[in-house]
Amino acid sequence: MTTHTVQPESILDALAIELPSWAFGNSGTRFKVFGTLGTPRTIHEKIADAATVHRLTGLAPAVALHIPWDLVDSFTDLKAYAADQGVRLGTVNSNTFQDDEYKFGSLTHTDKTVRQKAIDHHIRCLDIMTEIGSQDLKVWLADGTNYPGQGDIRGRQDRLAESLAAIYQHVGEGQRLVLEYKFFEPAFYVTDVPDWGTSYAHTVALGDRAAVCLDTGHHAPGTNIEFIVAQLLRLGKLGSFDFNSRFYADDDLIVGAADPFQLFRILFEVIRGGGLSPESDLALMLDQCHNVEAKIPGQIRSVLNVQEMTLRAALVDTAALTAAQEAGDVLGANGIFMDAFYTDVRPQLASWRESRGLPADPMRAFAESGYQQQIETDRVGGTQTSWGA
Numbered sequence: 001m002t003t004h005t006v007q008p009e010s011i012l013d014a015l016a017i018e019l020p021s022w023a024f025g026n027s028g029t030r031f032k033v034f035g036t037l038g039t040p041r042t043i044h045e046k047i048a049d050a051a052t053v054h055r056l057t058g059l060a061p062a063v064a065l066h067i068p069w070d071l072v073d074s075f076t077d078l079k080a081y082a083a084d085q086g087v088r089l090g091t092v093n094s095n096t097f098q099d100d101e102y103k104f105g106s107l108t109h110t111d112k113t114v115r116q117k118a119i120d121h122h123i124r125c126l127d128i129m130t131e132i133g134s135q136d137l138k139v140w141l142a143d144g145t146n147y148p149g150q151g152d153i154r155g156r157q158d159r160l161a162e163s164l165a166a167i168y169q170h171v172g173e174g175q176r177l178v179l180e181y182k183f184f185e186p187a188f189y190v191t192d193v194p195d196w197g198t199s200y201a202h203t204v205a206l207g208d209r210a211a212v213c214l215d216t217g218h219h220a221p222g223t224n225i226e227f228i229v230a231q232l233l234r235l236g237k238l239g240s241f242d243f244n245s246r247f248y249a250d251d252d253l254i255v256g257a258a259d260p261f262q263l264f265r266i267l268f269e270v271i272r273g274g275g276l277s278p279e280s281d282l283a284l285m286l287d288q289c290h291n292v293e294a295k296i297p298g299q300i301r302s303v304l305n306v307q308e309m310t311l312r313a314a315l316v317d318t319a320a321l322t323a324a325q326e327a328g329d330v331l332g333a334n335g336i337f338m339d340a341f342y343t344d345v346r347p348q349l350a351s352w353r354e355s356r357g358l359p360a361d362p363m364r365a366f367a368e369s370g371y372q373q374q375i376e377t378d379r380v381g382g383t384q385t386s387w388g389a
C-alpha cells in the first residue's frame, strides 16, 4: 500500500489552479445573462483579469481557453501576451455543442460528415495546443438523447469510440486528451459520457495519453465524489479536475461555497493518492461562472478556498489515522479526520503569503487596488464576452 504523506508547506508551494477564460465573461441562466461593467471584450482582457488573480494569490499561473470562443489570429502572439502578463495558456477546451449540425450529436452523430467536422475541430484544438505549449485537450460533449428509442445507445458508444480514436492519433508527445463526464444536461435521457466509468472505459481503450476529467458539479446528488477520486488515482487515470460547487445540478458556483467539507474530503484523497506530489501530472482547474457576484473576486475567493481546504487536508495526522483505523477505533479515526477539517488555517496562510511577497488578504488587496475601477473606465464600447460567445 502506498500512502502519500506531504509537508504542508511543500504542498502550498506546489499548488497551481488553472482559471477558465470564460469565468471572466458574462454568464447567467436561460432566464437572463446580466452584463457587468468592466467585463472583458477580448481574450486579452480575460487573460489580464486572470493574471490579476495570480498576482494577488500566487495560485493561478495558467488560463484555460475555449475554442472557438477564444480564437485569435496568432496564438503565438497570445502566448507571448500571456507571458508578459505573468501567466501561461493552459488547457484547451473544445466546443462541439453550439453549431446547428450538432443538434443530434457530434462525435456520436449517425452522419459521418458531422462526426468528421467534430473530429477536425479537435485536431485544430491539438494544433493550437502545440503552438502554445499546452498539455491538455479537454473534451466535454453535449451528446445524448431526450427520449427512449430516440437513438441507439450502443451504436452511439461505438461511434464515440471510433471518433475518439481518430482524435487520439493526433495527441502528441507531452499532450493528453482528458474526457469529461456529466450525468445529464443538455440531454435529459441518455448522455453519451454520463459517468466516470464510461470516461474510464474510453480513455483506457485510447491509451496512456488519455485520462478522465472530473468536474465536481457533474454528479447526481449524494454521489461520493471522493470515492471516485480515490479509485481513479489508484488506476492512474485521473487527469484533471474542474472545480466548482453546486446545490442542485451543474450550478458552477464558487468551489467550496456549497460544501467545504466535501472539498476537504476530495482534497484529502487527492493528497492520499499522490495527486499533489511533484511527479503527478494531475491538473487542477476551475470551471465556474459568476452570474451575480463580481467575477475577479469570485475567482480569487475560489482559489483561496481550494488552498485553504488543501492545507487542512494536509494537516490530517495520517499516522494516527492509520493506527486508529487498524485498531477498529471508528470514532477515534473520525475524530482525527475532523480535527484537521476544523483547523483554522487562515493565519498560517496569511503568513505564507506575506513570506512570498503576496498580500496577506488578497480579497482586500483587490478591492483596494483600483483595478476594477480602471477596467470599468477603460473597457467601454465593443462587445462584452460571455459563456457561449
Ligand code: PSV
Residues within 6 Å of the ligand: 093, 094, 140, 180, 182, 215, 242, 250, 287
Ligand atoms: C458544461 O457542463 C460545461 O460546464 C462543462 O463542464 C465543460 O467543462 C464546460 O462547460 C466548458 O465547456
Ligand code: MN
Residues within 6 Å of the ligand: 140, 180, 215, 242, 287
Ligand atoms: Mn467542466
Ligand code: MN
Residues within 6 Å of the ligand: 182, 215, 217, 218, 250, 287
Ligand atoms: Mn459543467
